[in-house]
Amino acid sequence: MNAATMTGQPVIALLGQPNSGKSTLFNGLTGARQRVGNWPGKTVEKKEGYYVRDGIRYRVTDLPGTYSLSANSEEEIITRDYIASGEADVVCILADASQLSRSLFMLADYTGIECPAILLLNLVDVAEAQGKRIDAARLEDKLGIPVIPFVAADRKRYGAFFEAVDRALKEKKRIDIDSLIAKYHAIGDGIYENLLALMPEAGIGNYSAPWLATKLIEGDTAILDTVKNTVEAEAYRDVETILSSIQNGALHTSGCKFQWIDELLSEALVQKQGKPLLSRFDRLATHRRWGKPLAVLIILLGLVASFIPATPIMVLGGMIPRLGGPIAEVLSSIGVSRILIDLINQVVLNTLYFAVAMIGFVLGVNLVFGFLEEVGYMARVSYIFDGTMARLGLQGKSVMPLVVSFGCTIGGAAGTRVIDSWGQRVLTIALAWVVPCAATWAIVPVISSLFFGAWAPLVIVAIFLVAGLHMLITARIFGSKLIRQEDRAGLIMELPPYHKPRWKALLRSILVRTWDILARALRVIFLVSFVFWLLTYSTSGNPDASLLYRFGRAIEPVTIVFGLTWQTFLAYFASMVSKEAALGVLGSLYLGAGSLFTATVGSGGKVAVGLESVLLASLTAPAALAFIFAVTFNAPCLMAITSTYQETRSLKWTLRILGYYVSTSLILAFLVYRIANLFM
Amino acid sequence: MITLDKVGTGRKVVVSEIEGDQRFLSRITSIGLTIGCELEVLHNENKFPLLFYGRDTVVALNREESKNVFVEVVE
Numbered sequence: 001m002n003a004a005t006m007t008g009q010p011v012i013a014l015l016g017q018p019n020s021g022k023s024t025l026f027n028g029l030t031g032a033r034q035r036v037g038n039w040p041g042k043t044v045e046k047k048e049g050y051y052v053r054d055g056i057r058y059r060v061t062d063l064p065g066t067y068s069l070s071a072n073s074e075e076e077i078i079t080r081d082y083i084a085s086g087e088a089d090v091v092c093i094l095a096d097a098s099q100l101s102r103s104l105f106m107l108a109d110y111t112g113i114e115c116p117a118i119l120l121l122n123l124v125d126v127a128e129a130q131g132k133r134i135d136a137a138r139l140e141d142k143l144g145i146p147v148i149p150f151v152a153a154d155r156k157r158y159g160a161f162f163e164a165v166d167r168a169l170k171e172k173k174r175i176d177i178d179s180l181i182a183k184y185h186a187i188g189d190g191i192y193e194n195l196l197a198l199m200p201e202a203g204i205g206n207y208s209a210p211w212l213a214t215k216l217i218e219g220d221t222a223i224l225d226t227v228k229n230t231v232e233a234e235a236y237r238d239v240e241t242i243l244s245s246i247q248n249g250a251l252h253t254s255g256c257k258f259q260w261i262d263e264l265l266s267e268a269l270v271q272k273q274g275k276p277l278l279s280r281f282d283r284l285a286t287h288r289r290w291g292k293p294l295a296v297l298i299i300l301l302g303l304v305a306s307f308i309p310a311t312p313i314m315v316l317g318g319m320i321p322r323l324g325g326p327i328a329e330v331l332s333s334i335g336v337s338r339i340l341i342d343l344i345n346q347v348v349l350n351t352l353y354f355a356v357a358m359i360g361f362v363l364g365v366n367l368v369f370g371f372l373e374e375v376g377y378m379a380r381v382s383y384i385f386d387g388t389m390a391r392l393g394l395q396g397k398s399v400m401p402l403v404v405s406f407g408c409t410i411g412g413a414a415g416t417r418v419i420d421s422w423g424q425r426v427l428t429i430a431l432a433w434v435v436p437c438a439a440t441w442a443i444v445p446v447i448s449s450l451f452f453g454a455w456a457p458l459v460i461v462a463i464f465l466v467a468g469l470h471m472l473i474t475a476r477i478f479g480s481k482l483i484r485q486e487d488r489a490g491l492i493m494e495l496p497p498y499h500k501p502r503w504k505a506l507l508r509s510i511l512v513r514t515w516d517i518l519a520r521a522l523r524v525i526f527l528v529s530f531v532f533w534l535l536t537y538s539t540s541g542n543p544d545a546s547l548l549y550r551f552g553r554a555i556e557p558v559t560i561v562f563g564l565t566w567q568t569f570l571a572y573f574a575s576m577v578s579k580e581a582a583l584g585v586l587g588s589l590y591l592g593a594g595s596l597f598t599a600t601v602g603s604g605g606k607v608a609v610g611l612e613s614v615l616l617a618s619l620t621a622p623a624a625l626a627f628i629f630a631v632t633f634n635a636p637c638l639m640a641i642t643s644t645y646q647e648t649r650s651l652k653w654t655l656r657i658l659g660y661y662v663s664t665s666l667i668l669a670f671l672v673y674r675i676a677n678l679f680m
Numbered sequence: 681m682i683t684l685d686k687v688g689t690g691r692k693v694v695v696s697e698i699e700g701d702q703r704f705l706s707r708i709t710s711i712g713l714t715i716g717c718e719l720e721v722l723h724n725e726n727k728f729p730l731l732f733y734g735r736d737t738v739v740a741l742n743r744e745e746s747k748n749v750f751v752e753v754v755e
Contacts, residue, residue, distance in 0.1 A: 017710075067710035072703045099736040102712035109710070219702040251698060254709030255716070258735075277733045278722050288725040383740045386729050491729050492707055492745065495738040 016094030018065035021152035026062040097127035108257035112211025131272035144176035153505035183256035217249040291384035306364035313360025393479035405435035409640035423482040439579035536596035563626030563673025622676035630669035684749040693751035
């Protein structure tokens, strides 16, 4: 029994190759009514949602983007298992109409599965602009299932889709497989017929006998196991005998599938001879010498551009703490206790400020880099940086978040959304944390020039060298868990044709998750700020009455091993909340005045008057160096941690990355301190 | 017959044989490369993936893997 008859809620699965527009359709259909998680026990994203029409709730599952229905990657296995489970009532296959011949491979591979389907010819407007005309009625006639010319980004065209889904639910038509079987018959000496005869006539579950026979020829071991468990032992021996006579089966069957596609299209597709294959811009974008600088330049410009939509929101957020004064006045006039006013003023208002400022920046980054992805440019970046990034176990696109992280790690983490593999996304974020962000340069030059004078630039060179090494090691440590062996296989990817951005759909896909992001950001930032506030709360207003102060003093015998005095350790600790805080907290501790909380969230990297001479008197040069390295390679800031949690959607991995950075930054401080002590 | 990585930029070829394990064959054929299909090499530069056009699509393929694709040059 399928889902529709059980719950009255039909289930639609979206199936298609990467770049076929599945996600656009999914967002267009479900809007905010979606849930994103991971498939149980897998590193692959699972997206589910629903839409309501005529009082009926249609559940939509966005299957992972895969090129075929073989079982060579986690994505393919998930997709196939889902289809086999019978959970879907209709499978909606998306093909890219602008690259129809290749894109219909998924349809051909699906043919023979016993679940009603519809075919969406997405990006039909791009195809028309290329001078292609597709006769959908003719295709529908040949395939036997609804075929809809479609533009996933244009919700005005969804009517035809809804109608086709209802038609498929009612008529339950499968793709007409006979003409494809006729092609398979040409393989070898009756190999296909003989295999087909050995398959259970009714197929196995949703897999029809002809589909099973094809997968066996392709050497699909998972299907071979399924067949072994179903057919008689004698029949299975015959299957094995036949299979032993085939080599490179996938070449034969894929050849048949494409012949079938070519035949389908010979009558349904008319195309004029098009423009040159690589445009002048593409020649530059993929040029061996100019491609990389161009990509870095565009990413940097993108980072700047992301401030255009972000700035108004960030400015608005910046005004929130100013409400503190008036609110405090009102509250104290009605007799609210001092501590509660402090709590509202410092924690609540700052949480709101941090969260709003962060959302603004995340939106800006997602808009700009979503745009570059949407028009097709990110695929070129992926190509040109493939070799470089492969050394870290990453795909070429990962260069973007890493470059953005020189500006701000929050943007780096948010930018990983254009990376389609979850494991690669988490690894990219883990590496983006190494990249010294802009705030680092508010601290490092101040302290290094104070202690090392003209030698200060050497400290900065050392930081970059250590950062490079750090990345290589971190990539190894995290890569072994996050990147599957099969993904390390070399690059095979398509470079989609450029097309005009579809702002509406892009905005929709970004805004859909904003509420979720804001809610999460508020929760995390509030919780951490509150704990930090408790730790730094002091009845006298000076740091020495706070818990953190006592903790710092108590733990100094341990931190001194890493070259950190209790003051520098607490500043290091506060730099996890905000990197700029390191100097403010040092000022507050060494000069013994001002609230530690305000020093952390509101100092903006200013150096307190008189701090420099106190630092010179109380820290040795090796201790200063240890502090510089500890802060530089510590977790970037609370908002970057929050942003990491949002993009990975995994508390486990966020805490892992956080724990890793706290330990490695202390280890680095230890090494730097010990080595420096030998020479200084 | 030569391997695809030896084909110069701008040349058109026809695929005559593809070697490799089941994974690779399944992946490369699903992106449109099959025996008998015509390709045009768009970029063949040292240290960069090969870029070619076939079946309506611009495809980037790792150099190492392109050694498994055997072709006849047609023009």
